[in-house]
Structures are given as structure tokens and as C-alpha cells.
Amino acid sequence: MTLWWIGDIVLLVVVLPIVVYLLGGVLKAATSITPSVRRIADAAAAGSKDLDAVPLLLTTQDQVRQTVAGVANYGGSLDVIIDDA
Amino acid sequence: MPAAGVVLIIAVVAIVLALVYYLVSTIVQLRSITNGLDEVIASVGEIVDKSAPVEPVVADINDNLDAAVSALEGLLVKKAGMEDAVGLVEGLYPGAAAAGLRDFPESREVTPPRIGEVYTKGTLTLARLGREAPIATGNPAGPALRNVESGSLNARLLYPEIRQSRPELMPRSPVIGTDAPEQHEQRDDIGKPRKRMRSA
Numbered sequence: 001m002t003l004w005w006i007g008d009i010v011l012l013v014v015v016l017p018i019v020v021y022l023l024g025g026v027l028k029a030a031t032s033i034t035p036s037v038r039r040i041a042d043a044a045a046a047g048s049k050d051l052d053a054v055p056l057l058l059t060t061q062d063q064v065r066q067t068v069a070g071v072a073n074y075g076g077s078l079d080v081i082i083d084d085a
Numbered sequence: 086m087p088a089a090g091v092v093l094i095i096a097v098v099a100i101v102l103a104l105v106y107y108l109v110s111t112i113v114q115l116r117s118i119t120n121g122l123d124e125v126i127a128s129v130g131e132i133v134d135k136s137a138p139v140e141p142v143v144a145d146i147n148d149n150l151d152a153a154v155s156a157l158e159g160l161l162v163k164k165a166g167m168e169d170a171v172g173l174v175e176g177l178y179p180g181a182a183a184a185g186l187r188d189f190p191e192s193r194e195v196t197p198p199r200i201g202e203v204y205t206k207g208t209l210t211l212a213r214l215g216r217e218a219p220i221a222t223g224n225p226a227g228p229a230l231r232n233v234e235s236g237s238l239n240a241r242l243l244y245p246e247i248r249q250s251r252p253e254l255m256p257r258s259p260v261i262g263t264d265a266p267e268q269h270e271q272r273d274d275i276g277k278p279r280k281r282m283r284s285a
Contacts, residue, residue: 004089011096019100023107030114037121044128051135057142064146068153075160085166 158186167191172198 161170167189175182175197185193260266274280 001087001089004087004093008089008092008096011093011100016096016100016103020103020107023103023111027107027110027114030111030118034114034117034121037118037125041121041124041128044125044132048128048131048135051132054135054139057139057146061142061146064149068149071153072156075156078164079160082164084163085169 155188158188162186162189162192168195168198171195 158170161173165173170186171182171192174186182195182197183193185191185195
């Protein structure tokens with residue numbers, strides 16, 4: 001009978017607090033991850049929205065080609081007009 | 086049942102209840118995390134899809150700009166010479182001569198000449214081309230690179246030295262007219278009979 005009581009006391013005084021402490025730590029860690037994930041999701045959504053302007057690079061590419069072609073034409077003309085050093 | 090058995094059952098039930106409470110709460114949090122990560126993955130997928138064409142487009146732009154830079158540097162060095170080319174770059178972008186021309190590594194060792202010399206040559210070249218020289222401004226939206234109000238000195242440098250810095254030493258322009266202090270072409274025969282050619 002004495003051993004039964006000792007087992008009860010161990011369960012209530014040792015095992016139960018340890019279980020509660022460990023599971024509480026796991027729950028606390030899981031709870032702290034949630035807002036971080038939310039912020040990451042918001043940042044990723046904002047980053048994705050920022051990239052909506054990427055198709056404009058095609059316009060930039062075309063503009064650069066035209067500009068370089070114009071510069072090449074001017075350069076060719078200057079090469080003919082101006083004497084070499 | 087002995088009292089010790091009842092207490093044991095109560096203890097086990099308490100432990101099980103604690104396990105259930107915390108594990109269920111943890112499961113709820115993990116489900117929330119999973120949902121958040123799903124949103125993250127969707128957004129990251131969009132980022133990957135949207136940024137996929139950036140690399141070839143930017144590479145093409147850089148290739149075009151590299152070709153333009155090479156051509157312009159080559160033309161500048163060919164027409165102005167290495168020294169004046171470096172001076173012109175230094176004149177337009179102070180401090181840029183230290184970096185030199187990209188395709189001409191030897192340009193880093195060139196001491197850039199005075200800006201005025203290069204400016205004068207550039208003005209002459211543009212004047213020969215019959216164009217208005219937009220040398221005073223590097224970027225229409227930015228501030229003037231040169232002192233446009235006092236920039237006429239560079240143009241005056243095109244003329245002989247005496248007109249630039251010592252105009253007081255130049256002879257004064259002659260005053261002409263009947264009220265001129267000095268009457269030129271004074272003739273002694275004014276008012277006298279006209280000389281006549283001897284008849285043959």
C-alpha cells in the first residue's frame with residue numbers, strides 16, 4: 001500500500017509537472033512561429049507584387065536596342081565627318 | 086477500491102487531460118503554420134515565375150549597352166586621341182578619368198589635360214559641324230556641369246591672346262565721320278583747283 005501512495009505522489013508531483021512543462025514549451029514554440037510565418041507570407045506577397053513591373057523590362061530592352069542603333073548611326077556619321085586624331 | 090487506487094486514477098486522468106490539451110493546441114498552431122506556409126509557397130512561386138525572364142532580358146540589355154560603350158569609347162579615342170578623350174571624360178564627369186576607359190586599360194595612366202583645352206577643341210569640332218554646342222549641360226534634367234554664365238571665356242580662347250585677357254592693350258577703334266578727332270585722308274588740294282592732266 002505504501003508503494004501505491006509513493007507512485008501516486010510521484011505521478012502528481014513529478015510526472016505531471018514535467019509533462020505540462022514540456023508540452024507547454026512545445027506549444028509556446030509553435031505559437032511563436034505563427035506570426036513569423038504570417039510576416040513571411042506578407043513579405044512574399046509584397047515581393048511578388050513588386051515584380052509585376054518586370055514585363056516593362058521588355059519595353060526597356062526594345063528602347064535600349066533602338067537607342068544603341070541610333071547611337072551607332074550617329075557614331076558612323078561622326079566617324080566619316082570628323083578627322084581622326 | 087483502495088484510496089491509493091483512486092488517487093492513481095485521478096493522476097493518470099490529469100496527465101491524459103494535460104496531454105490532450107497541449108497536443109490539441111499544438112496541432113492547431115501547426116495547422117495555422119501549414120496554412121501560412123502554403124501562402125508563402127504560392128507567393129514564392131509567383132516570384133519565381135515573374136523573375137524567370139529577367140535574366141535573359143537584362144543580359145541582352147547589358148550586351149547592347151556594352152557594345153555601345155565599346156563603340157563610343159573607340160570612336161572617342163580614334164577622333165580625339167587618348168589624352169584628349171580622357172580629358173573630355175574628366176571634364177564632363179570629374180573624377181571619372183581615374184577609372185579610365187573600359188576598353189582601354191592604358192587610359193588609367195593618362196594624366197587628363199585641362200578641361201578648357203578639351204572644351205575648346207570640342208567647341209571647334211562642333212562649330213565645324215555647324216551645330217549648337219550643348220556642352221554646358223551633361224544632363225538636361227541635372228545641374229549645369231560648367232559655369233554657363235562665365236563660359237564665354239572658353240569661346241574667347243579661340244581668338245588670339247590679346248582679345249582674351251588684355252583687351253585694354255588693343256588699339257582703339259578709329260572714330261570716323263566729320264566729327265572725328267582725326268580726319269584721315271587729309272588732302273592738301275581741297276578747295277584748290279583740280280589738277281588737270283596735261284593735254285598731249
